[in-house]
Amino acid sequence: MAKRARCLVLGLDGLPLGLARDLSDQLPNLGRLARSPGASAIRAELPEISPVNWTSFYTATGPGEHGVFGFSRMDPSSYQLSLTDSGQVAVPTIFDRLGRKGLVSRVVNLPNTYPARPLRGMMVAGFVAQDLLRAVYPGFLAGPLSRAGYRLEAETKNAARDPDRLLAELGLTLRGREAAVDLLWPDLSWDLFVLVLTETDRLFHFLFHALVDPEHPRHPACMDLLKRWDAVLGRMLERFEALPEPKRLIVLADHGFTRLKTEVDINYWLVERGLLRLLPGPGGEWDAGRIDPRSKAFALDPGRVYLHTRTRFARGGLDRAGAQKVKKLLIDGLAALTWNNERVINRVYEAAEIYQGPLLDRAPDLVCLANPGFDLKAKFDRSEVFGLFGRTGAHTAEDVFFYDSGPARAPERVRDVGTLVLEYFGLLDKDKALICP
Amino acid sequence: MSVPDPLEHKVARTRRLLSAFLDRARRVAVAWTGGKDSGVVLWLWRGLLAEHGLGPARALCVDTGLKFPEVVALRGRLARDWGLDLVVARPDVDIAAYPAAEDKVACCRELKIAPLKRAVADLGLEVLLTGLRRDEHPSRAKREFQEQRRDPDHLLAHPILDWTEMDVWAFITGQGLPYCGLYDQGYRSLGCAPCTARSGQGERSGRDPDKEGHLEALRDLGYF
Numbered sequence: 001m002a003k004r005a006r007c008l009v010l011g012l013d014g015l016p017l018g019l020a021r022d023l024s025d026q027l028p029n030l031g032r033l034a035r036s037p038g039a040s041a042i043r044a045e046l047p048e049i050s051p052v053n054w055t056s057f058y059t060a061t062g063p064g065e066h067g068v069f070g071f072s073r074m075d076p077s078s079y080q081l082s083l084t085d086s087g088q089v090a091v092p093t094i095f096d097r098l099g100r101k102g103l104v105s106r107v108v109n110l111p112n113t114y115p116a117r118p119l120r121g122m123m124v125a126g127f128v129a130q131d132l133l134r135a136v137y138p139g140f141l142a143g144p145l146s147r148a149g150y151r152l153e154a155e156t157k158n159a160a161r162d163p164d165r166l167l168a169e170l171g172l173t174l175r176g177r178e179a180a181v182d183l184l185w186p187d188l189s190w191d192l193f194v195l196v197l198t199e200t201d202r203l204f205h206f207l208f209h210a211l212v213d214p215e216h217p218r219h220p221a222c223m224d225l226l227k228r229w230d231a232v233l234g235r236m237l238e239r240f241e242a243l244p245e246p247k248r249l250i251v252l253a254d255h256g257f258t259r260l261k262t263e264v265d266i267n268y269w270l271v272e273r274g275l276l277r278l279l280p281g282p283g284g285e286w287d288a289g290r291i292d293p294r295s296k297a298f299a300l301d302p303g304r305v306y307l308h309t310r311t312r313f314a315r316g317g318l319d320r321a322g323a324q325k326v327k328k329l330l331i332d333g334l335a336a337l338t339w340n341n342e343r344v345i346n347r348v349y350e351a352a353e354i355y356q357g358p359l360l361d362r363a364p365d366l367v368c369l370a371n372p373g374f375d376l377k378a379k380f381d382r383s384e385v386f387g388l389f390g391r392t393g394a395h396t397a398e399d400v401f402f403y404d405s406g407p408a409r410a411p412e413r414v415r416d417v418g419t420l421v422l423e424y425f426g427l428l429d430k431d432k433a434l435i436c437p
Numbered sequence: 438m439s440v441p442d443p444l445e446h447k448v449a450r451t452r453r454l455l456s457a458f459l460d461r462a463r464r465v466a467v468a469w470t471g472g473k474d475s476g477v478v479l480w481l482w483r484g485l486l487a488e489h490g491l492g493p494a495r496a497l498c499v500d501t502g503l504k505f506p507e508v509v510a511l512r513g514r515l516a517r518d519w520g521l522d523l524v525v526a527r528p529d530v531d532i533a534a535y536p537a538a539e540d541k542v543a544c545c546r547e548l549k550i551a552p553l554k555r556a557v558a559d560l561g562l563e564v565l566l567t568g569l570r571r572d573e574h575p576s577r578a579k580r581e582f583q584e585q586r587r588d589p590d591h592l593l594a595h596p597i598l599d600w601t602e603m604d605v606w607a608f609i610t611g612q613g614l615p616y617c618g619l620y621d622q623g624y625r626s627l628g629c630a631p632c633t634a635r636s637g638q639g640e641r642s643g644r645d646p647d648k649e650g651h652l653e654a655l656r657d658l659g660y661f
Contacts, residue, residue, distance in 0.1 A: 139623060
């Protein structure tokens with residue numbers, strides 16, 4: 001019988017390579033990876049947020065193909081926002097493709113896989129997952145995971161006000177992830193194992209300032225959590241080392257992180273310029289139903305800008321010529337946006353510049369890539385463009401952590417890591433060359 | 438860190454146990470409930486028979502008349518898709534008038550055990566393969582892989598006795614085997630409808646606690 005080739009993919013949500021190297025001395029297991037020749041930096045898909053990037057990884061495609069462009073999407077008729085979930089992923093996953101070849105996947109805490117869909121293998125879905133029974137496949141996993149104290153997500157609602165509680169919550173989710181591995185790993189009847197640790201992302205959002213400042217009173221507590229996280233990483237590396245050959249270890253983040261300078265609300269910026277008008281009403285940050293028919297444009301988190309055209313949106317009034325004019329206005333205006341004399345926007349992309357595929361018509365018309373430190377938002381209840389709201393870290397698209405125990409070549413983008421997995425298992429489409437140098 | 442016991446070793450051990458019965462394959466049946474555990478045993482036995490040109494696999498299903506419709510539907514579908522020699526044994530009672538689950542022990546004895554014993558005798562079975570597992574219930578922790586039973590004489594064999602619930606699901610999901618949809622709705626162990634609810638944290642926590650308390654007595658009566 002041929003030896004079973006196995007691949008372990010570790011996801012380290014929101015980890016930049018530079019920070020990983022800075023922390024190497026204090027986090028020895030991360031250090032082993034970060035300092036090895038197999039480590040390199042890759043680029044996040046845009047926008048540089050988890051559902052877009054993890055979906056790109058687990059489908060080995062970009063947003064123009066899988067159809068996930070952000071955390072939310074808006075119904076063009078009702079203007080109701082809904083959260084993105086696995087049901088909106090329009091292409092087969094790498095797990096589907098492995099399964100068709102009889103290969104088995106085990107997946108723990110992979111974002112945007114909720115509700116868990118049947119696969120050849122087992123799944124514990126990740127963020128945003130609400131109900132454990134719907135988060136797992138097969139359903140029986142809800143029992144032992146619940147008994148092990150598995151938590152789908154840390155409570156972050158009061159994280160800014162109560163960071164100690166956040167740290168405690170992250171300790172619990174970390175313990176739960178390892179309990180899930182204890183359950184899903186030992187029988188070894190799998191080919192691909194994916195574990196994503198999202199604690200880094202949550203920590204960095206709220207306590208990045210404390211993490212990077214050794215004098216900060218909460219710095220020791222942040223490091224204590226990261227040391228526990230590093231110990232989990234170390235035990236995963238031990239498990240991997242104990243596997244028989246052939247095997248492959250791939251470690252990736254979905255985006256990078258840096259210290260937040262300010263949040264930047266694109267919708268309020270549009271309101272100030274008279275391009276977005278909001279209907280009266282109490283509303284809320286997610287209330288896109290307030291978009292007035294006279295609006296020329298609006299944005300969805302984080303920096304996805306939509307032209308309010310009559311062909312796409314029920315209340316839209318822009319015709320083709322008007323849309324071109326507004327688009328130019330937006331590109332020029334956003335490019336000129338500054339905060340404390342710093343340019344906020346690195347570049348405004350038109351959809352076709354960064355997306356290809358059959359779902360291009362679902363893409364935002366413009367995607368803003370912010371300069372590091374600026375966190376783009378698109379709320380429907382803000383009254384200022386710039387502001388701080390308790391978060392101290394911001395995503396970045398560059399310097400995204402990647403490590404591969406395989407041949408020394410680095411992929412460029414997150415989607416290419418999914419392609420690497422398919423290639424390892426001999427499932428790469430003949431017409432789809434790996435986009436690696 | 439505990440040393441893992443790979444599932445493939447358990448599968449190999451189970452196949453060896455089952456292989457011992459190939460020489461009398463026509464007098465062997467799988468006691469198939471339509472549930473996950475006996476389904477795995479049936480799949481493995483069927484595969485072994487096919488490898489040796491000895492099919493079809495005989496499945497003996499006791500239908501108390503109180504099974505979930507989803508279980509009955511799966512039974513019919515798999516009997517067809519897997520080409521099974523399916524024997525459905527039914528109790529000799531008017532189920533519409535029967536006081537189901539009022540006296541749990543008597544109910545199991547009359548609706549399950551009596552028709553099972555009758556079928557074993559009528560079919561002349563020498564070996565009955567079950568999906569019983571040690572980790573399901575404390576009363577099963579010390580069971581042996583094979584147990585000689587009387588009245589009628591037959592060997593009760595438990596080829597996945599050392600599998601865990603995780604092993605069973607790992608096998609089902611790894612092989613892509615069909616299973617009853619109730620398992621995706623919170624059920625972890627399927628018995629008769631009146632005595633089965635969605636499970637809590639334990640695998641058999643959805644089973645009637647009164648009946649669970651009587652498992653030893655039921656075993657003595659010939660129940661699995």
